[in-house]
Amino acid sequence: MLSPELGHYALALACVLAAVQGILPLIGAHRRDPRLMALAPGLAIGQLIGLVTAFACLIHAAVTDDFSVQNVAANSAVAKPLLYKITGVWGNHEGSILLWALILGLCGAAVAAFGRNLPSALRARVIAVLGLVATGFELFCLTTSDPFARVWPAPMDGQGMNPLLQDPGLAFHPPILYTGYVGFAVPFAFAIAALIEGRVDAAWGRWVRPWAVAAWCFLTCGIAMGSWWSYYVLGWGGYWFWDPVENASLIPWLTGTALIHSAIVVEKREALKIWTVLLAIGTFSFSLSGTFLVRSGILNSVHAFANDPARGVFILGLLGLVIGGSLALFAYRAPSLTAGGLFAPVSREGALVLNNILLCSLCAVVLTGTMYPPFMSLLFDRTISVGKPFFDATTIPLALPLFIFMGFGPMLPWKRAQLWPVLNRLWLAAGLTVVATLVAIRQLSGVLPVLCAALAVWVIVSSATDIATRIQLFRGPVAASLHRLRGLPRAIIGTAIAHTGVGITVLGLAGMSQAQHRIVEVPIGSTQSLAGYEWTLTDVHSEPGPNYTAMVATIEIRRNGHVVTVLHPSKRSFNMQNQTTTDVAIHTNLLSDLYGVLGDSHGTDGHMTYVLRLHYNPLAPWMWLGALVMAFGGALSLSDRRVRVGAPRRATSPSTQGIAS
């Protein structure tokens, strides 16, 4: 049966298989031994089976309330709902490391399954590199963070879970975010394999890009989910705090975004090869070090690893091996990679280079801001803080030019372009942007929100124009245009959609900068006005819940005398944990959120007053909608025919390499 011992054994087996997977195919690829290389896919799938078994055993232990397993005893309880018993498995240190390893195993198996068209040596090397990384994590799991450790005597009940964590949004956020982080291990492995081979070409670019795009989609969704969670759970209308934990996810997102763009240049023009390899290594390195260093206590004020020196030492050593090893290989092999195709500064390549410069500058700013305080403290023994006001002031001005170039970059021809004909096609977009600016000046206060809104409109309209031009919309029968649309590569449509998503998110941010809120203390029956709405507190009553008591308020919101909606924010008191949580009530019409929170109550029976926090958040849902649209655009480009069946083949003889770009 699925006993913890079986899980432990399966994990150990997976670790051994991962080590073999990391060594034999590498030797095979080096000696050009097809038998050794052919072992790679089987080993990757075997390792995945081991990890799935281990994970299933841990879930089984949690679901069956096996409190003899220490991890379950510390994080679960009999009374916990089934869903949270399952999701609670990855809501703690040991379980999350196991989930991390499982996703890494999935990546290896995915390369084994979908990488049939890869040259056998490249595939063997990619899978081997993934195996080596997996070995490290599984060893970490086995030696310092064993999720299957038993406790004796077994307690009758577990210690339960923080009520704040019992939330569906939070339950599925980690797997998606981790898939994003770990997914970048595949481009990383491709980069290492290419360095070992000493060869990066257009085919390599075409192979690596779908993996990077897939990881990027997950990371985008994961970040958006985290932001949404803090918006609707924490109860004061914030959505992004520039916290080190958030920055740790933003940094690989920025370099990952740069990567999926620079890989296009490799694929189409064989240029930027060394840079793309470096980005692939850097993105995964940031994913790794970010998630682990925020837990080291250096950035965050709680010592998660520092409590256990063995963990801190192990993880730093692992990071040193993975990052240091790959960068050393890069330093040794990258100089021998040949330079690629030439291009003029004004060209599609040029625009993509600019995109990379801006994204990496943004990344440098976020990284510096996040790391500056501990380094100041270490080097100069001086204490400073770097928070939201700094990041707002530095990142937004850097992002604005990005939006300008996003508008016409995709329309520039490769190699050498004329700016004028492209801009000429964008007169409609420019006109609409001017209109949007005028509207924004009337509607929004502040220079940056106006600029953001105007440029967001520019990005959206010019992305639409790009598609309209390509299908020659309004230049002939609509049916013919639609036919052309169907014939258009999905990657091009995906690009336009993803860019539109950026525009939508930026519009949401501009709207949120105009959010209004009021904090009031009122008796029942009192009416407040905020943003043109009348908010009336009509009732507060208490309601029993499964393991808490809730105080539920009823707030009627009227506009011009008509009831728009009724909000029921509540406050839950969990007796066992002696903790209260607030349950925000949000009404959205997709253009704005009406957001109500119930706070403390004062007074005695009959003369009670209640603290209410009322928010009007214009365009708030667009921030997350935009992220979904971005991810959808990425997914659409993944479904491109050329990715699915394109089976890019390498030029057969070295002399054709220069031609086949």
Added chain:
Amino acid sequence: MITKPVPRSSAPPARRFFSRLAAGLLAAFCLLAVPLYGLAVDDPSEMLSDPRAEARAEAIGAQLRCLVCQNESIEDSSAGLARDLRRVVREHVAQGESNQQIMQWMVSRYGNFIRLKPALSLGTIMLWSMPALALLLGCGAAFFFYRRHAATPPPPPLSDDEKARLARLTGKDDRT
């Protein structure tokens, strides 16, 4: 609202209990990559009646770091000390002090830790110049490589044999 992990407290008992509990669970929280923030639903009586003064107080408060929380400003935090500091800010605003004076009051007591937006100084010059520095470095590197690349001689023209192979290849190549 998480107090620091060093075993000391800055909040009344109920809050203290929550923060200790939360600190224990923080490992889980960090894994989930979300910040742990307080539910800063607070006493509205602390707000200033003049909306312009209140807006100024909020703007100042947003620049001040809560001393016992993770990374929030005192405006966002429900910690006891943050509430006290909010009140102080409003008192000083009501007395007509300038933003700079209020900031000075805070920094002289708590040091630079309290500024969420670090002051420009010799030590923070790298931080503040980072956007320009990164941009310049990126553009400079791009220009350098472009010049060097453009300076390399173009490959020799194709031989007839290669031209023939090119024709064969481009015939099959899926154009984009």
Added chain:
Amino acid sequence: MNSSGSITRRRLLMALPLVGAGAVGAAFWKMLSGMQHGSFNPHDINAPVLNRPVPDFSLPGLAPSEGFGTQDLTSLKEPVLLNFFASWCIPCVAEMPTLMAFKDQLTMWGVAYKDKPDNAAAFLRHSGNPFARLGNDQQGRTGMDWGLSGVPETFLIGPGGVIRWHTAAPLTEDILRGSILPLAAKLKTP
């Protein structure tokens, strides 16, 4: 195609990321080990109080002691250990026996921080009172002037009312014996 010299130069350029990552890694290593030994704390607020005169304040007393203010500290001839505490603060409760053990070797004054006077008095009756004088900072305003971010927090005031030593961590016997007492002895003999 490339001469070996240019390959070496390119190799040096390509080694830059490795060098950068190595430096950052070494710094992280230093931070982690410093955190384990207690020599490095990136979360210390480091309120700028050291070697400054004590701030202007005046506190009411907490029965049975009468209160004190700036004047009382500046007119001191010998060092005084000033401890901010509260009855609701668990580390303060844990720290009190250590203070009691050293109360004969060092003059200690206490300030009850954001505490109900009754609770603070009851707490000191129960744990023993090491403090020669007691102030009551019920609103926590004096705490702000001292740059207090929480309790317990302890200051060593030298003669003339200058802050000579400060910690925001609970006191231990090691700290008292190793740092505070030697410093106090040095301050006493000019």
